[in-house]
Amino acid sequence: MHINTPSYKSFFDSMSKEQRTDFARLKRFLERWSGDPDFRRGVELAEGSEEFIRNQIGFDFDVTEIAPLIDKSAANIKVDERTWPLVHLWRRYILSARDFRNELRSNGNSAGRTPDFDKWRLRQMNRAAFELGVTSSSIVHAPITFELSDGCSVGCWFCGISAEKFKGHFDIHADGNREFWLGVLTQSKDILGAGVGAGFCYWATDPLDNPSYCELADDFASIAGSYPQVTTAIPLRDPALTRRSLESRTGAQIFPNRFSVLTTSILRRIHNTFSPEELINVELVMQNKGALRDAKAIAGKARLKTKVIPIENSNTEGGESKPRDGGTIACVSGFLVNLVSKTIKLISPTNATDVTPNGYYIFDEMSFTTVESFGECLRQLISNNMQQKVSANKIVRFGEFLNVLKGPGGIELASGTFKAKFPHSDALVEAICEGAHTPNEIVKQLARQEINPLKTIYLIDSLWKGGLIESMQAR
Numbered sequence: 001m002h003i004n005t006p007s008y009k010s011f012f013d014s015m016s017k018e019q020r021t022d023f024a025r026l027k028r029f030l031e032r033w034s035g036d037p038d039f040r041r042g043v044e045l046a047e048g049s050e051e052f053i054r055n056q057i058g059f060d061f062d063v064t065e066i067a068p069l070i071d072k073s074a075a076n077i078k079v080d081e082r083t084w085p086l087v088h089l090w091r092r093y094i095l096s097a098r099d100f101r102n103e104l105r106s107n108g109n110s111a112g113r114t115p116d117f118d119k120w121r122l123r124q125m126n127r128a129a130f131e132l133g134v135t136s137s138s139i140v141h142a143p144i145t146f147e148l149s150d151g152c153s154v155g156c157w158f159c160g161i162s163a164e165k166f167k168g169h170f171d172i173h174a175d176g177n178r179e180f181w182l183g184v185l186t187q188s189k190d191i192l193g194a195g196v197g198a199g200f201c202y203w204a205t206d207p208l209d210n211p212s213y214c215e216l217a218d219d220f221a222s223i224a225g226s227y228p229q230v231t232t233a234i235p236l237r238d239p240a241l242t243r244r245s246l247e248s249r250t251g252a253q254i255f256p257n258r259f260s261v262l263t264t265s266i267l268r269r270i271h272n273t274f275s276p277e278e279l280i281n282v283e284l285v286m287q288n289k290g291a292l293r294d295a296k297a298i299a300g301k302a303r304l305k306t307k308v309i310p311i312e313n314s315n316t317e318g319g320e321s322k323p324r325d326g327g328t329i330a331c332v333s334g335f336l337v338n339l340v341s342k343t344i345k346l347i348s349p350t351n352a353t354d355v356t357p358n359g360y361y362i363f364d365e366m367s368f369t370t371v372e373s374f375g376e377c378l379r380q381l382i383s384n385n386m387q388q389k390v391s392a393n394k395i396v397r398f399g400e401f402l403n404v405l406k407g408p409g410g411i412e413l414a415s416g417t418f419k420a421k422f423p424h425s426d427a428l429v430e431a432i433c434e435g436a437h438t439p440n441e442i443v444k445q446l447a448r449q450e451i452n453p454l455k456t457i458y459l460i461d462s463l464w465k466g467g468l469i470e471s472m473q474a475r
């Protein structure tokens with residue numbers, strides 16, 4: 001049983017052999033176009049001359065067939081399959097990748113096997129949507145990820161999660177380690193069910209820093225039911241290993257893989273090393289100078305090198321604005337497991353700030369030594385951190401990321417990027433804002449103002465499920 005994510009695979013299955021070649025070549029052209037300023041300039045100056053393009057990318061490509069993709073003035077042309085077949089194909093690909101992300105979001109839970117985890121994850125997704133605004137729609141909230149090394153050998157200056165220096169990898173050939181890895185995966189599957197297939201095998205690590213990555217991924221697939229998605233910044237270090245890591249994901253389920261492109265010269269070398277067909281299922285994420293779209297978030301190490309522009313709320317009338325800088329590359333709402341240090345953190349994405357510089361909350365952390373203690377840690381992290389209801393006897397307050405704005409139109413709840421009216425009860429909002437009362441106390445306090453206790457309980461519960469309020473330790 002594998003995680004149900006049909007959209008992306010359906011797109012690739014739907015193409016004829018000729019369409020696959022066309023698509024792979026189109027993708028390659030667009031990668032050079034978006035990632036290589038000299039290529040862009042050359043195409044523009046030579047007005048798309050056949051010779052220039054053939055010399056650069058190794059095959060003939062007619063740019064006039066994709067005008068709506070590269071020419072702003074043609075972007076709004078009505079596109080249909082008959083008149084613009086390549087543009088139509090590309091747009092279908094983009095939609096399939098978007099649908100795939102949505103499928104991972106919807107199905108990356110335990111499907112009721114561990115209801116406490118599922119409700120907690122949903123609450124984190126709601127909170128992140130309010131906190132991060134539209135950018136949160138691209139976050140898959142994977143339920144688990146495994147780091148196969150300690151630290152990362154690449155050392156990107158902009159690393160959004162501040163990876164530490166590489167200290168070594170998990171050696172699957174060392175005594176007992178294979179059984180250990182299989183046991184860890186089995187325990188994870190016991191708790192997360194098919195949702196574990198939404199997991200992957202890197203975080204502040206590069207998967208290909210582990211020379212046994214493909215064996216580890218095969219084990220993952222044997223238990224999770226699907227191959228983990230690869231994101232690597234070192235596809236050129238050992239092209240044979242990179243190829244194997246891509247080849248092994250051609251089974252029943254395919255996930256989009258990613259190469260991070262650190263410089264324009266690396267982009268060209270990637271293209272010289274791998275054919276368009278080999279990279280048909282690999283997104284090149286341009287992190288290089290001169291790329292059309294800078295994929296970096298102002299998080300982690302990038303925050304230290306970049307002048308942070310705080311996200312201020314435009315309407316601060318009657319409310320106190322809390323500056324937010326932000327951005328995140330974090331995409332897990334669940335467990336971050338390191339196989340070398342044998343630690344598990346419970347994490348979820350947030351804006352990068354001084355308090356959460358790497359763009360994710362760490363709610364709790366535990367260490368394990370054996371497969372059994374790993375399973376025990378997962379269960380304890382769930383029971384200690386995933387309370388299902390707002391406690392009647394613990395103080396509630398709004399999340400740190402929220403501003404409460406009081407204006408003539410009533411009360412609005414606002415994050416740095418999103419705002420919503422709260423038309424129900426000013427008195428309730430004020431009581432929560434004080435950050436000093438339990439739900440029991442608030443219900444009684446509002447009942448004295450003739451506000452129906454059932455309505456108050458319902459609203460507090462809704463704010464809780466939306467991830468907008470936190471429950472504090474009892475006094």
Ligand code: SF4
Pocket residue numbers: 152153154155156158159160161162163203204205206232233
């Ligand atoms: S961005 Fe990725 S490859 Fe670069 S240092 Fe961070 S974890 Fe390593």
